[in-house]
Amino acid sequence: MNPVLIRTLAYLKPYWGLLVISALCSMVVGAMDGAFAYLVEPVLKKIFAGKDTGIFLLVPVGIIALFVLRGICRFTYDTTIKLAGQKAIQDIRNDLYSNTIRKDMAFYNKQATGELMSRMTNDIGMMQDGMANVVCGLFRDMISFISLLSVIFYRNWQLAILCFVVLPITIYPAQLIGKKIKNSARRSLDVMGGIGTILQETFSGIKVIKAFGLEGTVIDRFRSENLAFLGQYKKFIKYESLAMPVSEMIISLGIAAVVWLGGSQVMSGRMTASELFSFIAAMIMLFNPVKKLQGSYNTIQRSAGAAERVFQQMDAQRTVTEQPDALEIGRVTGRVEMRAISFGYGDETIIDQISLKAEPGQMVALVGPSGGGKSTLAALLMRLYDVNQGSILLDGHDLRHLRMDALNRQFALVDQETTLFNDTIANNIRYGKPDADDAEVEAAAQAAFAHDFILELPEGYATNIGDRGIRLSGGQRQRICIARALLKNAPILILDEATSALDTESEKMVQQALDNLMLNRTTFVIAHRLSTVMHADTIVVLEKGRIVEAGSHADLIDGSGLYSRLHGLQFSDQEPGAV
Numbered sequence: 001m002n003p004v005l006i007r008t009l010a011y012l013k014p015y016w017g018l019l020v021i022s023a024l025c026s027m028v029v030g031a032m033d034g035a036f037a038y039l040v041e042p043v044l045k046k047i048f049a050g051k052d053t054g055i056f057l058l059v060p061v062g063i064i065a066l067f068v069l070r071g072i073c074r075f076t077y078d079t080t081i082k083l084a085g086q087k088a089i090q091d092i093r094n095d096l097y098s099n100t101i102r103k104d105m106a107f108y109n110k111q112a113t114g115e116l117m118s119r120m121t122n123d124i125g126m127m128q129d130g131m132a133n134v135v136c137g138l139f140r141d142m143i144s145f146i147s148l149l150s151v152i153f154y155r156n157w158q159l160a161i162l163c164f165v166v167l168p169i170t171i172y173p174a175q176l177i178g179k180k181i182k183n184s185a186r187r188s189l190d191v192m193g194g195i196g197t198i199l200q201e202t203f204s205g206i207k208v209i210k211a212f213g214l215e216g217t218v219i220d221r222f223r224s225e226n227l228a229f230l231g232q233y234k235k236f237i238k239y240e241s242l243a244m245p246v247s248e249m250i251i252s253l254g255i256a257a258v259v260w261l262g263g264s265q266v267m268s269g270r271m272t273a274s275e276l277f278s279f280i281a282a283m284i285m286l287f288n289p290v291k292k293l294q295g296s297y298n299t300i301q302r303s304a305g306a307a308e309r310v311f312q313q314m315d316a317q318r319t320v321t322e323q324p325d326a327l328e329i330g331r332v333t334g335r336v337e338m339r340a341i342s343f344g345y346g347d348e349t350i351i352d353q354i355s356l357k358a359e360p361g362q363m364v365a366l367v368g369p370s371g372g373g374k375s376t377l378a379a380l381l382m383r384l385y386d387v388n389q390g391s392i393l394l395d396g397h398d399l400r401h402l403r404m405d406a407l408n409r410q411f412a413l414v415d416q417e418t419t420l421f422n423d424t425i426a427n428n429i430r431y432g433k434p435d436a437d438d439a440e441v442e443a444a445a446q447a448a449f450a451h452d453f454i455l456e457l458p459e460g461y462a463t464n465i466g467d468r469g470i471r472l473s474g475g476q477r478q479r480i481c482i483a484r485a486l487l488k489n490a491p492i493l494i495l496d497e498a499t500s501a502l503d504t505e506s507e508k509m510v511q512q513a514l515d516n517l518m519l520n521r522t523t524f525v526i527a528h529r530l531s532t533v534m535h536a537d538t539i540v541v542l543e544k545g546r547i548v549e550a551g552s553h554a555d556l557i558d559g560s561g562l563y564s565r566l567h568g569l570q571f572s573d574q575e576p577g578a579v
């Protein structure tokens with residue numbers, strides 16, 4: 001069996017109890033199909049003989065009783081099997097999400113967000129169809145196939161063999177069509193991923209689209225991607241619709257042969273008419289599960305295409321990994337040392353032989369022209385990527401030797417993106433420490449100069465701030481992020497352009513909040529506005545991935561280096577942020 005299917009079905013293992021119940025019920029339903037076909041012969045015989053009038057009363061009552069029993073079994077079977085399938089799909093979705101969220105940044109650099117979302121929704125949705133069919137239809141149809149098969153062999157084995165000669169002929173085209181269905185499903189899901197990307201990009205960037213009047217452009221882009229999807233889906237529809245007529249045409253050959261041979265056997269007296277009716281009833285009923293099995297096969301192929309993409313995403317390897325004997329460490333003092341580190345996202349060198357040291361509680365500023373590698377250096381410090389050469393030490397430990405969760409506890413980040421979630425203010429702050437009580441949340445907000453504006457909001461700390469904090473101003477968002485970082489209380493702080501988007505008034509307040517945050521922590525500050533970092537213990541000037549200067553403001557301002565030139569520029573034209 002296809003390894004992707006085996007892996008999918010393995011998710012059903014925990015729900016074997018439900019599977020057993022549904023298997024038992026499906027046996028009853030399937031066996032009844034055979035019983036109905038079998039009973040045609042004795043009932044017809046009695047009716048034709050015309051002696052037993054009681055049969056006219058018994059048969060309808062019997063039919064009702066059997067159908068009630070069949071209905072109960074079918075209901076139990078359907079609900080249990082669908083529940084098992086749904087639970088398995090839920091586990092797959094959970095696994096995919098937790099697997100994806102734990103991937104490293106290198107993975108996210110390669111994947112469009114919309115594509116990832118599309119796999120979580122569309123691909124899993126298609127797997128869900130398959131799962132319902134595999135576990136639902138397959139078992140029941142197999143049982144009724146076997147029971148009906150027994151009836152036709154019992155009635156007349158020569159005719160049964162004749163009828164079965166045609167079945168193998170249907171297999172080859174069915175397989176061929178199944179393969180085409182799988183490939184076209186995969187391709188249409190690829191295109192759907194592209195649609196997901198457009199949706200994600202355009203809805204999250206709606207402000208820019210409106211400001212630039214790009215509605216028409218993005219609508220065209222969406223339409224053409226949607227058209228591409230239709231193109232792929234048309235192929236898929238063609239193959240799926242082709243499957244049934246092809247198999248029915250081949251099956252009709254078997255029916256024709258049986259009618260012809262069976263009819264001649266009845267005429268020559270080698271078979272009774274009621275036996276032939278029973279045979280034909282079983283045969284016609286038999287083709288029903290055969291057709292359904294084939295339909296299930298196609299749905300399974302389609303969902304295998306989706307499952308391949310889902311498992312491919314689950315299996316994507318991390319480049320940043322935890323060593324098996326990684327060290328668990330408590331709170332570090334905050335001593336950081338970079339030893340001749342080099343790094344590139346691809347072949348190009350972005351960080352080139354950088355060495356620097358920060359003692360506990362010190363403030364290190366990273367400044368320099370755009371694209372110099374400041375944010376990359378901060379990302380390397382948090383081990384979002386591994387260095388290609390050299391090493392980064394935290395309290396003397398190489399980052400690569402530490403446990404990931406222990407490492408994560410050492411850092412708090414405030415960056416210009418002010419990432420907030422569609423949740424209440426309190427919960428957004430609590431992301432810094434999920435088990436923090438209300439008093440701790442409030443204390444953090446107070447230290448971040450956020451408490452007063454929070455109280456003015458309609459529901460205070462319980463106010464929902466909307467998608468990405470859309471209902472707050474830039475400065476308010478930034479102070480919430482600072483409160484979150486304060487609550488985390490990590491020994492090392494990274495501020496990446498934390499005040500860049502603010503006016504002077506809010507910046508003053510945010511700066512005060514930051515001063516609170518920096519107290520007794522090793523802090524790395526990335527800033528374009530040199531005024532905000534003048535009091536740093538060390539200012540490191542980065543250009544093209546190299547340290548071109550390092551020292552205190554006093555050391556650097558007097559020289560003729562890059563720092564003093566940048567400083568001169570910013571303060572001469574009073575245009576902060578012009579670098």
Ligand SMILES: Nc1ncnc2c1ncn2[C@@H]1O[C@H](COP(=O)(O)OP(=O)(O)OP(=O)(O)O)[C@@H](O)[C@H]1O
Pocket residue numbers: 109345346350369370371372373374375376377
């Ligand atoms: N995820 C990424 N994938 C590939 N290249 C990247 C990625 N992030 C940054 N780069 C490249 O690395 C270089 C350094 O970028 P980085 O963001 O570290 O610079 P920076 O000094 O922080 O710039 P800025 O001041 O503009 O924020 C740039 O040339 C950039 O194009």
